[in-house]
Amino acid sequence: MDWSLFCSQCSKTDDASGLKSVCPDCGAPWLVRYDRTVTAAQRTMTGVRGHGMWRYREFLPLAGNEEAVSLGEGGTALLKAPRLAARIGLSHLWVKDEAANPTGSFKARGLSAAVTRATLAGARVFTLPTAGNAGVAAAAYGARAGVKVRVYAPNSTPTPLLAQMAAYGAEVITIDGHIGDCGKLSREFAAKTQAFDLSTLREPYRIEGKKTLGLEIAEQLGWRLPRVIIYPAGGGTGLIGMWIAFRQLLEAGWVQGRMPRLFAVQSTGCAPVVAALEKGSDKTEPWPDPWTVASGLRVPGPLGGPLMLRAIRDTQGGAVAVTDDTLTAASHLLSSLEGVDACPEGGAAVAAAQWLVERGRIAGDEEVVVFNTGAGVLYGRTFP
Numbered sequence: 001m002d003w004s005l006f007c008s009q010c011s012k013t014d015d016a017s018g019l020k021s022v023c024p025d026c027g028a029p030w031l032v033r034y035d036r037t038v039t040a041a042q043r044t045m046t047g048v049r050g051h052g053m054w055r056y057r058e059f060l061p062l063a064g065n066e067e068a069v070s071l072g073e074g075g076t077a078l079l080k081a082p083r084l085a086a087r088i089g090l091s092h093l094w095v096k097d098e099a100a101n102p103t104g105s106f107k108a109r110g111l112s113a114a115v116t117r118a119t120l121a122g123a124r125v126f127t128l129p130t131a132g133n134a135g136v137a138a139a140a141y142g143a144r145a146g147v148k149v150r151v152y153a154p155n156s157t158p159t160p161l162l163a164q165m166a167a168y169g170a171e172v173i174t175i176d177g178h179i180g181d182c183g184k185l186s187r188e189f190a191a192k193t194q195a196f197d198l199s200t201l202r203e204p205y206r207i208e209g210k211k212t213l214g215l216e217i218a219e220q221l222g223w224r225l226p227r228v229i230i231y232p233a234g235g236g237t238g239l240i241g242m243w244i245a246f247r248q249l250l251e252a253g254w255v256q257g258r259m260p261r262l263f264a265v266q267s268t269g270c271a272p273v274v275a276a277l278e279k280g281s282d283k284t285e286p287w288p289d290p291w292t293v294a295s296g297l298r299v300p301g302p303l304g305g306p307l308m309l310r311a312i313r314d315t316q317g318g319a320v321a322v323t324d325d326t327l328t329a330a331s332h333l334l335s336s337l338e339g340v341d342a343c344p345e346g347g348a349a350v351a352a353a354q355w356l357v358e359r360g361r362i363a364g365d366e367e368v369v370v371f372n373t374g375a376g377v378l379y380g381r382t383f384p
Contacts, residue, residue: 040253071102105374113209129182139168152182200235214245232345233264243311265352267292294344346372
């Protein structure tokens with residue numbers, strides 16, 4: 001392998017062989033460091049490798065003739081949104097629509113990478129907690145790899161998401177609690193069995209798959225970077241992954257210019273990143289009694305909290321919390337004005353964009369990308 005692991009918090013390093021969880025010294029997530037030279041000339045290769053995220057092999061953990069566990073994830077549209085832009089006071093607004101992924105959300109990217117590396121290292125049983133979309137993706141990629149998956153989910157998870165996990169053959173355990181409670185049960189199960197824990201940032205590779213969000217945006221904009229990215233952040237792997245991806249693209253000479261300003265959006269019912277920024281803290285504190293209709297934002301104690309805060313501060317971005325009523329209205333606005341099947345988290349990104357414009361945090365002529373992280377239909381909408 002031409003990569004190794006380094007701890008995101010302390011100075012520990014390790015090789016990438018075998019199955020790895022968090023840093024054994026401090027409990028922080030591992031990140032990947034590649035020992036390979038990537039040149040600007042290699043950029044042309046992405047255009048001849050077909051569709052999907054694995055075409056960016058220079059930046060991904062795949063060696064030699066290894067094959068990815070893939071369902072064709074990635075390659076989602078970056079849509080101009082002129083009517084929505086005009087409504088919220090922007091001249092240049094794009095929507096990265098992750099609903100088009102094989103499992104209906106951005107989680108397909110991370111789980112493809114994680115299941116690929118873990119199965120190549122010998123894993124045959126997986127476990128993870130989920131707010132919905134991650135469980136669906138883990139179940140699908142587990143089925144694709146021919147391995148078993150156990151999912152722990154709050155019983156408030158939208159029924160269509162639970163049904164989809166079961167359809168892919170996962171063992172679905174629902175509990176009366178939040179995703180943090182599910183995480184404890186999942187880790188207990190992993191400790192008692194040979195199951196490998198796929199929880200967010202408890203293995204090194206989900207973030208590598210999410211990194212392709214940033215790689216695609218750069219390519220779709222003609223190998224340049226937008227000024228602002230607004231991302232619905234629960235566990236935050238996509239935000240952290242894009243932060244890493246943009247730095248790697250700049251270092252390789254594939255793009256020029258400044259890093260985009262990264263903004264995390266959360267719900268007022270669960271906003272640990274917003275609270276940490278307001279306090280000037282370097283870490284998040286667990287959010288008491290988390291609740292929001294945007295189930296992907298219902299993450300009270302994200303392991304990646306310190307990394308999200310570093311990414312936001314490094315890019316001079318920020319974090320915004322919006323109410324459930326506001327994000328729900330914004331998701332309907334995105335759907336009705338631009339034809340995007342917006343999930344509640346996508347609505348949160350739109351609501352945050354409007355909030356930032358109204359307060360002068362984003363200039364009207366800046367190029368802004370918002371994320372619709374999954375398909376709204378999976379949340380079980382009812383007819384008005």
